[in-house]
Amino acid sequence: MGKPLISFAQIAEHDPFFLDVDERPDWPTLFGNSNPLKLEIGFGMGNFLIEMAAKEPGSNFIGIDFYHKGIRKIMTRIKNLQLENIRIVYGDIRNKISYLFQEGELDTVYINFPDPWPKKRHIKRRLIKPEFINHLANKLGPEGKASLATDSERYAHEMLEYFNSEMRFQNMDDNFGFLKERMDLPKSKYEKNYINAGEKIFYLEYLRLAPVTSAT
Template identity: 40%
Template sequence: MTDSDKPAGGAGITTRRGVRSFVIRQGRMTEGQKKAYERNWPLYGLGREQGVIDPRQVFGRDAPLNLEIGFGMGQSLAAMAAAAPEQDFIGVEVHHAGVGAVLKEVEEQGLENLRVYEIDANDVIDLCLPDASLDRVMIFFPDPWHKKRHNKRRLIQHDFVQRIRHKLRVGGILHLATDWENYAEHMLEVMNDSEGFENSLAEGGYAPRPEDRPITKFEKRGEGLGHGVWDLLYRRTN
């Protein structure tokens, strides 16, 4: 999600894996989101206490599996799940209001192919997902930490990318997107230096936005102001 899509506030925090995949933010659920959360979390919520999941048991079938890290308020994630009922989706978000919002979408649209974690993505990657289980990992508009002295707090770093790599099947895609040019350059450098990945474009560089990545209202607003968006798609090779 774009940084405009996120509640205000927050600071960088470290955990046992180093940089967390989020910053602490404020945000209250609407009454509708709260009720949707209460009704649907027992049905669609996943937790650290479940340990390593078997996606086939979770979804009741064997289907392509997508993971979105940091889905914000969840409109894009819900839209992708609705547009691809033959695929399964897991979303990770720590902000309670966002989880309530996406569970409201799940209920209203009848999305049986979407499940949600409300914990740090580091824990989902390390403790909850089997190796080689994902067909696609999506990280759209993570916090840019645009000040140079804060660049080390950026989520897209070599260690994090390698841990994701092990959760992707060979041939699976890591899809990154940002609306900060400097972060796009950082992402490109990290990915080009990452073992076991190759750019999905033969000529390398940034990719055109895939049709299955929804355009958020904030992205549309940015386009109207002349802001750019950079997509990167890298394939696991080994």
Template identity: 35%
Template sequence: MTTPEPTPAPNEATGEEAPYRRTIKSYVLRAGRMGPGQTRAFEQFGPRFLLAYDANRKLNPADLFGRDAPLIMEIGFGMGGATAAIAQTRPDDNFLCCEVHEPGVGALLKLCGEQNIENIRIFRHDAVEVLDNMLPEQSLDGVHVFFPDPWHKSRHHKRRLIQAPFVNRLAGHLKPGGYIHLATDWEPYAEQMLEVLSAEPMLANTAEAGGSGYAEKPDYRPLTKFENRGIKLGHGVWDLVFKRV
């Protein structure tokens, strides 16, 4: 596996960058306030849908979901609305979802519990550690990363999630024929995503040869309220779908 470049951690008090850490993280932790409904969802639905991270245990998806089915990993689901919609659109697939922000986890727990969405399980933990320690290679049928933080400023581009070492790690966890689906509404980030994915030898672009390299939005990915508003303002959204060769 490729050795990751070190990633700086900002000092929240001073705004200065702390010493480098030689690890990849799939998130930047930000403060968020839990609403009463989200808090209740942790208590009421957490035992049913939340998974405990354990670096010494490999997951058995059939045990987690009570069935054998294609396993899709979603990294950073925000408030979970799109995740819930996709899981309901694709009931024959299992969805393993990672998010570190408590309000988002609480919101998805609430949706799963109230709408009886049985094909979702959730880690409130860093997806990279879940990949490294709890999932064997070639265990995933798909990976979704929708609208990751674009880190607009040039000096912050190194904090972007979609970098060569992370993509290499994702590709190694895909079964042959499995896919990575990324989406962003920031064109410079879309260009970087396309460059990074195209350079990974384990992946092949599913977009039509000779075109832009970007895919048509798959039907299963719903338009978010934010995305709909952006489209009305003339903003673009770029989807990329690559498969493990």
């Protein structure tokens, strides 16, 4: 007999580190502190998120994905490493971003190698679109950061165009283009694979500008 199938909703009932929610959790209560909130969208197998949480105990990390194998893997690693500053949300960020966080609540958002959907008829499935960038700008606090990486040249240029058009984000590259490398951040699984294959990676980093206040 195979293992009984346990739904993610059932796992969520027993594992406080896993959330299958349809309303905003009170993040400071959940983490037991008000440390900066850093979100990784589409963590895959979770290598980047785990390394970040281990190296930055003074920040709280949230990962969201719907990839079952990756979720099971990261939940085991969180337990084994006894990481307290990480929570996993099940689901599609496009449906959940509006309620998961309050305006200005996020410190940083990481999006590493979002699915590029290269076929023309699938392009509409891409995550990075003006409407989604608007959500990110709303949820990031002043001086917050969005950090992205992709190997897809086409998608990279699309991301650049959309992000550069959002007035609340400032491109951190001197020429308002791509960064060649990313210092001080662990490499995700896809990133390592592309580096080993000698592929070019396009990195983007944006600063969420604070609203301009008038002197009067």
